[in-house]
Amino acid sequence: MKTRLIFSLLFSIMTLQTISAQEKKEETKEKWKYEPNFMVGFDVLNGAVAFFGDRQLFQGFISSKIKDNAHAVIDAGFEKNIYQKNGYDATVNGPFIKVGAFYMLAKDRENEFNGFYAGGKVAGSFYKQEYFAIPVRGYGGSSASVSMPSSSQSSFWLEGTIGGRVQLFESEFFIDVNMQPRYLLATSKQDNVEPMIVPGFGRSSNSFTVGFSWSLAYKF
Numbered sequence: 600m601k602t603r604l605i606f607s608l609l610f611s612i613m614t615l616q617t618i619s620a621q622e623k624k625e626e627t628k629e630k631w632k633y634e635p636n637f638m639v640g641f642d643v644l645n646g647a648v649a650f651f652g653d654r655q656l657f658q659g660f661i662s663s664k665i666k667d668n669a670h671a672v673i674d675a676g677f678e679k680n681i682y683q684k685n686g687y688d689a690t691v692n693g694p695f696i697k698v699g700a701f702y703m704l705a706k707d708r709e710n711e712f713n714g715f716y717a718g719g720k721v722a723g724s725f726y727k728q729e730y731f732a733i734p735v736r737g738y739g740g741s742s743a744s745v746s747m748p749s750s751s752q753s754s755f756w757l758e759g760t761i762g763g764r765v766q767l768f769e770s771e772f773f774i775d776v777n778m779q780p781r782y783l784l785a786t787s788k789q790d791n792v793e794p795m796i797v798p799g800f801g802r803s804s805n806s807f808t809v810g811f812s813w814s815l816a817y818k819f
Contacts (some may be wrong), residue, residue, distance in 0.1 A: 603640065610658070612639065615654065616746075617694075621720060621738025622736040626696075627679060629669045630783060631700070634667040635776075636663060636664045636818075636819075637662060637664075637818075638660075638661070638662050638663070638773065638775075638816045638817065638818045638819070639659070639660070639661050639816060639817055639819070640660050640661075640662075640773075640814040640815060640816030641658075641659040641666055641777050641814055641815060641816075642656070642657070642658045642659065642676070642761050642812045642813065642814045642819070643656070643813055643814060644748075644811070644812060644813035644814075645658065645687075645812060646658075647705065650665070652673065652699070653680070653681045654679075654680045655678065655680070656676065656677075656678045656680075656801070657677050657678075658674060658675065658677075658678075658686065658695075658799070658812070659674070659675065659677025659814070660672055660673065660674045660675075660722050660775075660814065660816075661673050661798055662701075664711075665678070665700070667700050668704075668706070669700060669701075669702040669727075670700060670701050670702075670718075671699075671700050672698075672699055672700060672701060672718070672720070672760075673696070673698050674696065674697035674698075674720065675694070675695070675696045675697075676695055676798075676799060677692075677693070677694050677695075677798070678691075678692065678693070678726075678741075678798035678799055679692040679798075680692075680796045680802055682708040682795040682796045682799070682802055683767065684698060684817070685734065685761035685804075686732065686733070686734030686742070686793075687730070687732060687733060687734065687795055688689075688730070688731040688732035688733075689728060689729065689730045689731065689796065690728070690729050690730075690796065691723055691726050691727065691728040691793050691794070691796045691797070691798060692726060692727055692799045693724055693726025693727055694715075694724070694725065695723065695724035695799030696723060696724075696799075696800050697720040697721070697722035697723075697758060698720060698721055698722075698797070699718055699719050699720025699721060699758070699760070700719070700720075701716045701717060701719075701760055702716060702717060702770055703715070703716050703717055704716055704717055707722055710766055711769075712766065712773065712818060713764060713765055713766055713773075714763065715762070715763040715766065716760075716761075716762060716763065716764070716777075717759070717760065718729065718759070718760050719759050719760065720756060720757070720758045720759075720760065721754055721755070721758075722755065722756050722757070722758050722781075722800070723754065723755045723756075724750055724753065724754050724788065724797055724798045724799045724800065725751070725752075725753045726751070726753070726754075726797070726798045727749055727750065727751055728749070728750060728751070728752050728789070728794060728796070729747065729750070730746055730747040730792070731746050731788070732744040732745075732746060733745050733746070733747065733792060743779050746784055747789055747792070748790050749792065751793060752786070752787045752788075752789065752799070753787050754783060754785070754786035754787070754794060754800060755784050755785050755788070756781050756783045756797075757781070757782050757784060757785075758779050758780070758781045758782075758807070759779060759780045759781075760777050760778075760779050761777060761778050762776050762777025762778060762779070762805060763776060764776075764816070771790070771814070771819075772815065772817055772818075772819045773815075773816045773817075773818060774814070774815060774816075775781055775804060775809075775813075775814040775815075775816050776811075776812070776813050776814070777812055778809065778810070778811050779809065779810040779811070779812070780807070780808075780809050781800055781807065781808050781809065781810060782799060782806060782807055783797070783800065783806040784804065791819075
């Protein structure tokens with residue numbers, strides 16, 4: 600009888616330990632369970648303008664909440680453009696990518712993805728350019744031009760981002776609008792000629808430009 604009681608007691612203790620271990624395991628699984636919190640968007644504004652002008656810019660982004668108000672973001676796209684100004688005649692085309700993060704400065708209490716944010720990115724572009732005309736001083740001070748063949752180039756820049764997001768009704772769609780001040784850090788040159796256009800950076804003969812995007816995004 601005592602032996603049976605002892606075995607019953609041991610069996611009960613082992614059963615309780617197994618149940619407790621299983622519960623802890625389930626709690627751990629629940630704690631580390633992955634919950635999607637990323638957003639995918641496409642720049643509708645620049646995508647639509649591409650059909651009516653020289654600049655054909657198509658770009659999108661993926662962002663994900665890291666912790667609290669911090670979000671990581673990756674932009675990628677492709678641009679084809681021309682530059683015809685001050686005697687220059689050039690074309691470029693190629694992809695670009697931007698990697699960075701932003702911080703929600705103010706957000707909706709009911710939806711943490713609604714609000715205003717600011718951040719920064721490191722960006723780069725690897726593209727092909729061709730100069731049909733580059734102004735040079737000719738004989739006797741007359742104006743002349745030279746051309747350059749197509750070549751592969753690369754440029755890198757820093758980009759700030761200031762914008763906001765708002766949810767469309769009760770759906771998982773959001774409107775994301777932001778402004779992007781950009782500063783060119785480094786660029787390759789063809790025969791010491793500064794690039795007139797850099798895909799993803801803009802069309803400019805100086806190191807500073809400002810971009811703008813209006814995107815439609817979906818939250819997963």
